[in-house]
Amino acid sequence: MKRLFYDSLMLCLLLIPYSVWAQSNVYVNTNNRVRIVSLVDKIAFSPERVTLMSDTSHYTFDVPSVRVMSLRERDSWRSKVMPERYLADFDFDIAFEDADKELVKAEPEVTDSKSKYYDDFLAHSTWSKTVNIVFSGRNVQVTGDTDSLTLTQEGAHLTITTAAAGLKFILSGQSDDACIKLYSERKACIVLNGVDLTNPQGPVINSQLKKRLFLELASGSVNTLTDGATYVKVKGEDQRGCIFAEGKLCISGLGQLYVNANKKCGIASDNYVHQLGGFVHVNAHAEKGKAVYGKEHIIIGGGVLRTYSDGQASKGIASDSLLWMTGGVVKAITTGNALWAEDEQDYSSCCAVKSEWDMNISGGELYCLSTGTGGKGISAGHMEAVSEKKTNYNGTLTIANADVYVRTGGTRIPEVKTEDAHGQKVEAAASPKGIKSVGKMVFNSGNVYVRCSGGVAAEGIESKKTIDINGGKIRTYCVDDGMNAEGCYINGGDVLICSTENDGFDVSFLFMNDGLLYSIGADDAQMGLDTDGKTFKVTGGEIVALGARNCSPYASSEQASVLCYVNKHISGIALADADGRIIKAIPAPDSYDIVCTLFSNDRLVVGNRYKILSYERSFSDTPVTEYDFILDSKSVTLGSFK
Numbered sequence: 001m002k003r004l005f006y007d008s009l010m011l012c013l014l015l016i017p018y019s020v021w022a023q024s025n026v027y028v029n030t031n032n033r034v035r036i037v038s039l040v041d042k043i044a045f046s047p048e049r050v051t052l053m054s055d056t057s058h059y060t061f062d063v064p065s066v067r068v069m070s071l072r073e074r075d076s077w078r079s080k081v082m083p084e085r086y087l088a089d090f091d092f093d094i095a096f097e098d099a100d101k102e103l104v105k106a107e108p109e110v111t112d113s114k115s116k117y118y119d120d121f122l123a124h125s126t127w128s129k130t131v132n133i134v135f136s137g138r139n140v141q142v143t144g145d146t147d148s149l150t151l152t153q154e155g156a157h158l159t160i161t162t163a164a165a166g167l168k169f170i171l172s173g174q175s176d177d178a179c180i181k182l183y184s185e186r187k188a189c190i191v192l193n194g195v196d197l198t199n200p201q202g203p204v205i206n207s208q209l210k211k212r213l214f215l216e217l218a219s220g221s222v223n224t225l226t227d228g229a230t231y232v233k234v235k236g237e238d239q240r241g242c243i244f245a246e247g248k249l250c251i252s253g254l255g256q257l258y259v260n261a262n263k264k265c266g267i268a269s270d271n272y273v274h275q276l277g278g279f280v281h282v283n284a285h286a287e288k289g290k291a292v293y294g295k296e297h298i299i300i301g302g303g304v305l306r307t308y309s310d311g312q313a314s315k316g317i318a319s320d321s322l323l324w325m326t327g328g329v330v331k332a333i334t335t336g337n338a339l340w341a342e343d344e345q346d347y348s349s350c351c352a353v354k355s356e357w358d359m360n361i362s363g364g365e366l367y368c369l370s371t372g373t374g375g376k377g378i379s380a381g382h383m384e385a386v387s388e389k390k391t392n393y394n395g396t397l398t399i400a401n402a403d404v405y406v407r408t409g410g411t412r413i414p415e416v417k418t419e420d421a422h423g424q425k426v427e428a429a430a431s432p433k434g435i436k437s438v439g440k441m442v443f444n445s446g447n448v449y450v451r452c453s454g455g456v457a458a459e460g461i462e463s464k465k466t467i468d469i470n471g472g473k474i475r476t477y478c479v480d481d482g483m484n485a486e487g488c489y490i491n492g493g494d495v496l497i498c499s500t501e502n503d504g505f506d507v508s509f510l511f512m513n514d515g516l517l518y519s520i521g522a523d524d525a526q527m528g529l530d531t532d533g534k535t536f537k538v539t540g541g542e543i544v545a546l547g548a549r550n551c552s553p554y555a556s557s558e559q560a561s562v563l564c565y566v567n568k569h570i571s572g573i574a575l576a577d578a579d580g581r582i583i584k585a586i587p588a589p590d591s592y593d594i595v596c597t598l599f600s601n602d603r604l605v606v607g608n609r610y611k612i613l614s615y616e617r618s619f620s621d622t623p624v625t626e627y628d629f630i631l632d633s634k635s636v637t638l639g640s641f642k
Contacts, residue, residue: 075453077500078477080571080589081520081546086496089475090451092405094333094369096281100304103329104254106277107302117299120250120274122214127189128166133158133180135173135197157199159183170218171195179204187211187247192257193218199242200228202263207245208237215243217255217278226260240293241265245273251303252276262286265293266307272319274299275328280306287311287339288348290318291332297322298355300364306331313339313348316368323355323380325402327364338374338413338430347413347430349374352406356382357395359437361402361446368406373413374430377406377450381438383464393464397437399472400444407450408432412457431457434476440465441485443493445472452478459484460497467507469493469515481506482519490515490541503527504547509535512543512553512600521547523592538600544586545598546573548641553600555635561600564612565639566626567593572615574623575599580611585619594641606631612638 052059078087110118118124129145138155148164156178160169168189171180179199182188188209197204204225207213217223227242238246242261249269251257259266259282266282266289267273273294280303282291291307291314292298298319305328307316316332317323332352341348352368353359359380368377381395410432418427434450435441441463452458460476461467463485471492476482482497487509497504497519503526504519510531521528528547538557552563566573573595574585583603588595595614604610609630613623627638 077589078498080591081498081587082496083586086475086518089449089496090477092407092449092451094331094367094405094407096306096308096331096333100306100329100331101256101279103304104277104279105302105328106252106254107275107327117274119212120248120276120299122189122216122250122252122276125187125189125214126166127168129164129168131167131169133169133171135171135175135178135195137175138177140173140175140178162186173197176200179206181206181208182213183208185210187214189214189216191216191218191253192221192223192255194221194223196224198226198228202231203227203239203242203244205243206239207247207249209245209247212248212250213245215249215251217251217253217257217280219254221255222258223255224258224260227263229262231263238270240268240270241290243267245269245271247271248274250274250276251278251280253278255279257281259283259291260285261289261291264289266291268293268295270295272296272299274301275303275305276301277303279304282307284309284314284316285311286314287336288313290315292317294319294323295321297324299323300325300328300330302328304329304331307333307352309334309350310336312336312350312372313341314350315354316352317354318351319355319357321355321357323353323359325361325364325366329365329367331367333369333371334375335371336375337372337410346428347374349376349430349432351376351379353377354379355395359395359397361397361399361404363401365403366405368404369408370432371409371454373410374432375408375410376433376436377408378404378435379433380436380441381464383438393439395437395439396442397435397440397463398442398444399448400446402446404435404446404448406434406448408434408452408458409454410458411455415456417457429457431459431480433459433462434478435461437463437465439463441467443467443469443472443474445470447473448475450476450478452476452480455479456501460499469495471515483507487511487535489513490517492541495519499526501526503530504545506530508532510537511535512538512541512559514541516541517543517545519543519545519547521545521549523548523589525549525594527551528596529598540602541600542602543598543600544584546586546588547596548592548594549596550598552598552637553635555633557600557634559600559602560604560606560631560634561598561636562604562610562612562631563596563598563635563637564627565641566595566597566612566614567639567642568595568614569593570595570614571617572619573597573626574613574615574619576611576613577603578609578611580613580623582613583610585613596641604631606634 131144150161152159156175161183174196256279261284284291334350338347338349380397384392458479460478467485492515504521528545612627
């Protein structure tokens with residue numbers, strides 16, 4: 001069956017590093033042996049086969065034989081620029097594993113009847129009538145409380161019209177040409193209790209209910225639904241995907257659901273989709289398609305949701321409005337490239353998780369991977385041109401109490417950016433980004449890990465407005481800017497930022513009040529911390545910034561800082577007190593011609609004497625004293641960029 005792919009294949013994509021569309025060796029562990037396929041630059045997979053592609057060759061493996069497949073990258077940069085305690089933070093995989101099925105936990109029940117989502121819980125509704133629907137080839141049998149139903153059958157295509165309340169439909173059986181469509185003004189429940197259904201002409205489940213459709217995955221059941229690549233149109237009706245609901249769609253239970261979407265979406269609602277439980281995997285193949293789509297919004301509070309989208313400009317989980325994640329486990333993978341949109345004269349990129357307005361990730365585990373050109377891991381908000389001179393930046397992304405892992409592997413399209421004499425781009429382009437918010441971005445707590453290693457212009461975390469960091473652990477390691485925003489307020493948290501080819505931290509203003517900020521820039525005259533020479537005020541916390549250059553905090557800062565230049569190749573640099581006791585020591589790659597370091601912490605006191613020490617090969621060497629100085633103001637610069 002199609003689901004064998006997901007049961008047998010663990011997809012560990014450890015992506016390609018800094019070069020422009022670099023190639024890598026792929027290790028494939030099959031039932032019979034381990035094979036090493038050299039110089040692979042693209043992977044495509046279907047429910048039946050995995051294909052590894054290089055410039056000259058294709059290698060195909062039958063899915064049931066594949067046990068483990070992974071891309072291995074060589075990355076010597078990390079160990080040179082980061083303290084050892086950070087190195088393992090970027091070794092995470094985005095993987096589909098058989099063990100994911102064991103992670104299903106139901107969303108905690110809302111007991112406040114005034115809550116907006118109280119009625120989404122199956123237990124808060126009464127089901128007084130049960131209808132059993134059994135599919136068998138080109139036939140379907142309907143039994144139970146059928147008196148209130150009007151049934152229309154064409155083979156195994158079943159249409160039900162009813163005005164009755166409290167209806168629960170239990171589906172089972174198999175058919176390669178079947179569907180069920182519901183018409184009612186009442187809410188209803190469909191229980192999937194072991195079905196394998198395909199509709200070559202449209203959705204498998206089509207709910208035209210104006211009220212909620214509850215989709216319950218029966219405990220212990222395995223269910224597979226597949227739509228066709230073309231749909232028969234129905235005048236006046238939407239049918240956006242394999243599972244479609246005109247009203248709200250609420251998914252719960254302890255069973256498994258596999259959706260194979262070939263036309264538009266896998267699971268879609270013209271209102272909202274709320275996953276409260278169950279194991280759901282959606283495989284979507286359509287260009288511009290969406291694995292899971294909610295017109296109003298998406299809510300994920302429990303269960304496991306996995307999406308794989310390989311169409312150009314496709315999305316994993318997408319909402320035209322809001323997206324809330326309060327619990328559960330989500331793994332979203334996209335592998336398609338950006339697509340040129342002629343009507344908008346711009347590129348449309350793939351994105352693992354996207355909302356057009358606010359996104360709030362306040363619990364659970366979220367894993368996002370996007371490997372194609374211009375691909376995004378997480379994207380929130382949209383720009384709206386109000387006039388020729390004014391643009392609104394709509395949508396706020398907030399993360400708290402969640403574990404978020406993001407990887408991208410694509411390059412910018414076009415790879416070479418065209419600019420005018422003023423540095424403004426003159427043609428459309430799409431750049432890969434780990435986490436992007438058009439509006440404000442807020443980190444309150446939790447753990448966020450971002451790695452963007454595909455190639456040129458791959459940025460880690462970007463906001464078109466401001467980033468507020470109030471707590472949590474944030475790690476971003478990428479080719480282009482590690483973190484980029486109009487401005488940033490850091491009030492807490494543990495933040496590590498690293499870029500291999502550009503500035504580490506690039507903002508127009510920075511207020512540092514508490515927490516730890518460690519930022520590393522590339523060795524080609526790039527900055528560890530760049531505020532464009534604008535407002536940079538430090539009142540507390542700790543800053544370490546390493547690059548060929550750095551901006552210096554304003555002298556009006558309440559906490560002191562030291563900016564120093566060492567114009568030679570070294571492997572480490574340290575801030576020490578007058579007696580040589582180390583306050584802070586950090587590695588520096590020997591590829592830097594100029595090592596510029598910014599230190600700011602509460603151990604720097606105006607009037608005290610300090611030293612800057614350098615190490616030629618390792619911290620076990622006898623250090624060289626580069627500067628012996630008295631801190632005579634809140635902001636001191638030693639040496640200069642040469």
